[in-house]
Amino acid sequence: MTRTTKPADATPTAIIAIPVRNEVERIEACLQAIDAQVGLAPGSLGLVLFLNNCTDGTDALVARLAPALSIPVRVASEEFSGAHAGWARRKAMDLAAAWLGDAGNMGIILSTDADSRVPPNWVVRNRAAIEAGADAVAGRVELDAAEAALLPPSLPARGHLEDIYDALITEAEARIDPDPNDPWPCHRTAIGATLAVTRTAYRAVGGMPEIPLGEDGAFIARLIEHGLRVRHATDVCVTISARLTGRAPGGVADTIRSRCEEPDALCDARMEVFSRVVRRHLWRRRFRRLHGTGSLRRSLAWAQAIGIDPAEAGRIAALPLGQAIAEAERASPRLAYRPIGPRQLPGQIRLARVGIVGIRLAQRLAHRVRSVAGEAAAPGRPAADPRATRI
Structure with a gap:
């Protein structure tokens, strides 16, 4: 079932898509933050709320709050026993893509979460990055300060160190193997709480991957593999919940809780020892140059160096660049990620x-x-x- 509040005179050119499940405590703050967006032309923004399997009164609260918003809202509801994060986010973003309709190639789908709060310039900054040439924008997140203060002190301390190291290895990557579409300063966060993508790019890669865990990271990877331009914008930042009990298995809440329970759990996969980070991106730079000159097919010395058999190497060499890099790293035992603790x-x-x-x-x-x-x-x-x- 789908219903629309305040039918717009014209199709919005940007639609925010939010999957919602049992967020009666946080959905109001989320909606207020969305309604406070600045710098937008009247009628240019719409909102999709995809409610799934709500049992805590969220649906009734949304029915009361949505008509009071200054932007048009489409609310869809569905009960599905096999629901998971990837399915719900895809449903919400598909509804946004359908609403954009004939808005043109620059129609934008934005994704956030029902327990997050976007800043007033969130849509404007995402739109600016897309108008500058990006097909998609991945923003950063920070934990809600009040909720984070309740976590064990060791967790924020570890998070601070991870943030420092992540910035260092990201700079190394951006300088060794620069992407002209994603120049330094940038980051490598890929999270559904702050994504933006043109409708054209969304459809080009088949939409949001309908997988139970990590759909956001898989979506960004899919865009890059297809040669689309992804900007990891440092000026786009969303506040997310620091709660320990989340609504989607494998989400931020599960990560926080697991690190409370296992303080020595490994870091994210890309956090390898620095020497290995440097070698990985030097390899990527060389691979990119070989691919650009057609040398991958003429000589398979590159494949032998990273332990890929000739038949697989020939297949990889024929792929577009983004897919070729991804497939080579998947196939090579020497390029497997080895995260640190x-x-x-x-x-x-x-x-x-x-x-x-x-x-x-x-x-x-x-x-x-x-x-x-x-x-x-x-x-x-x-x-x-x-x-x-x-x-």
């Missing part, structure tokens, strides 16, 4: 800080060499060897 974080942070200084200096030197080469290539001067500018 929290006790290793301080030492790896120290190494990464030193390493980042070296990477920055190398880039500055390369920039100077390129400048000199450019001057030498001016009329009447011999051109410098371009290989000398590589770092």
Whole structure:
């Protein structure tokens, strides 16, 4: 069943899609934050609420709150015994895509959660990144301060170290193997609480993956594998709940609780020792260059170096770049992720800080060499060897 409040005179050009299950305590704050968006043309924003399996009165509360919002809202309800996070988010985003209809290629679907609070400029900043050329935008999140204060002190301390290390390895990646569509400063968070994607890109990859866990990360990975432009925007940040009992298995609440119960649980997969991070992204840079010149098919030395058999290497070499990188990393035993534990974080942070200084200096030197080469290539001067500018 779907119902619409305040039918819009025209189709909105941005639709926020929210899956909702048993959020009677938090849905009002979420809706108030959405209704407080600034810098938007009248009628340009809509909201989809997909209520599934609600048993705590959320549906009645939404029925009371939605008509009071200043934007049009479509509310859909469904009972399904096999419901999970990926299914619910896909349902909500599919409804948003359908509503956008003929709004054009720049129609935007935004995703957040019913227990999150978006800032007043959330839609504007996502739209700005898309208008600058992105097909999708992944934002950052921070825990609700009042709820986070109730967590064991060791958890925020660990989170602080992880944030520091994550920023360092992300900078290393962005400098070693830069993506012109996602330049530094950037991040690597992929969470359903703050996603934005053009309707065109959403349909191009078949929509949100309908999987029980990690649908948000899988969606971003799918976009990248298809060669679409994903911006990990540092100026887009949403406040999320720090509760220990969530509504979706495998979500943020489960992660927080498991780390309370197992303080030595491994970090996220991408948090490897710094030397391995550097090797991984040097490999990706080389792979990207080989793919761009067609050399992957002419020589399989690259595959032998990372332990991929010739038949599989031939298949990978024929794929588009994003898919080729992803498939090579899946197939190579030498590129399997080896995450570190929290006790290793301080030492790896120290190494990464030193390493980042070296990477920055190398880039500055390369920039100077390129400048000199450019001057030498001016009329009447011999051109410098371009290989000398590589770092």
